[in-house]
Amino acid sequence: MTDLNALRDQIDALDQQLQDLLNKRADLAHQVAEVKRAEDPEPVFYRPEREAQVLxxxxxxxxxxxxxxxxxxxxxxxxxxxLALEQPMRVAFLGPEGTFTQQAAIKHFGHSVESVPLGAIDEVFREVEAGAVHFGVVPVENSTEGMVNHTLDSFMNSDLKICGEVELRIHHHLLSGPHTRRDKVTRIYSHQQTLAQCRQWLDAHMPAVERIAVSSNAEAARRLRDEWNAMAIAGDMACELYDLEKVQVNIEDRPDNTTRFLIIGRQDTPPSGRDKTSLLVSGKNRPGLLSDLLRPFREKNINLTRLESRPSRIANWSYVFFVDCEGHKEDPGLTEVLEDLDSDGNTIKVLGSYPKAVL
Known part of the structure; x- marks a missing residue:
């Protein structure tokens, strides 16, 4: 007991030191804010590249x-x-509360931001563009089901910049509500993407149950409060928020199921040392167009991490290409690639250069 008490005394002493150091760090953050305000009438408080370097x-x-x-x-x-001491931040996400997008927002910004749920991806873009929120978080691709086309299409008509990315491992659970009669279940609610990501499990274990796609997994969880013959598929946050019971955990078809989210804002992000750049590229429809677009990347030895085509909405059978590549737009090699693409008469829109996901 003497040794145990001594160890506890050491822990208490360290806790005091940690608390003092945390308050000193917070005081320095407050001083940083004062310096920024004195030097710039519209200071930038959130620095994605700085946070990535620190982490x-x-x-x-x-x-x-x-x-x-x-x-x-x-x-x-x-x-x-x-950061909240420097500037309280509002971050919009694809809601309602309890979605994986909210979980991604918290993973990237921490719990000290005000998260604002919105009903559609284009609403997130509009709120950021209007300045009603500082940043937005939107899903862009899933390792199982591919791209989120609404996000890609929103970039075509927006001047917002990609400021960061979040990779979130996705686990789906079969949930029941307080009134659920498990032997009488006739329907399962979930988002369309989630139903697709759990298709094999559902085919094997609940093939006769109707699958109903709703606007979000959180909405699926919410519906169980009032229904007795339904279940939902959602994640941990929705389960806790609506006080549901997990009937079966991790029913996604692939255990490495991961969704990538983008942070969108109105500011450019300086280099962090380990960056990615997203581009929107289009050119006159001709034989070899895609090969011509990819050639400068190959010549400068720049790795592409994603290539996706979408209808341009300008003319039938006309397409634009969304490209993700390693590096920052200010890097010499990538700067030359952009110059080469431009000199060939292509239309280029840099959607943003940003730090690679750290967490």
Missing amino acids: RRIKERNTGPIGAEEMARLFREVMSVC
Whole structure:
């Protein structure tokens, strides 16, 4: 007991030191805000590249026993609190509350931001463009089901910039509500993408149950409050928010199921050292167009991480290409690629250069 009390005394002493240091860090953050306001009438408080660099250093220098990922998440919350002292931020996401997009927003910004649920992806774009919120979070692709076309199409008519990305491992659970009679279930609610990601499990275990697509997994969970013959498929956040019971966990067809989300805002992001760039490229329809568009990337040895085509909506059978590549638009190699594409008469729109996902 003497040894145990001594260890507890050491923990209490360390807790006091940690608390003092956290308050010192918060005080420095407040001083940073004052300096920024004195130097610029419209200061930029949120710096994605700076936060990415800090989190990378935390993971690289971590020696355990706390894992590098867990340590970075702890500091993510500390940074979120300190940023709120500089400038309280509002972040819009594809709602309602309890969606994976909200979970991605919290993972990227921490819990100290005000998250604003909106009903559609184009609404998120409009709120950011109008300045009603500082940033928005929208899904862009899933490792199982591919691209989210509404997000790609929204970029065609928007001047917003991509400021960051979030990768979120997606786990889907079969949920029941307080009134659910499990032996009488005739329908399952979930988002269209989720139903597709759980298709094999549903075919094997509930083939005769009707699958009803709704606007979000959170909406599917909400419906169970009043229905006795239905279940829902959703994630942990929706389950907790609506106080549901997990009947079966992790029913997604692929255990590595991951969704990528984009952070959209009105500012350009300087280089962080490990960046990606997203482009929208189009050219006159001709034989070899795609090959010509890809040639400069190959010549400059720049790796493409995504290539997607979408109808341009200008003329029938006319397309634009969404390209993700490694590097920042200010890097010499990528700058030359953009110049080469422009000199060939193509239309280029840089959607943003931003840090690669850290968490």
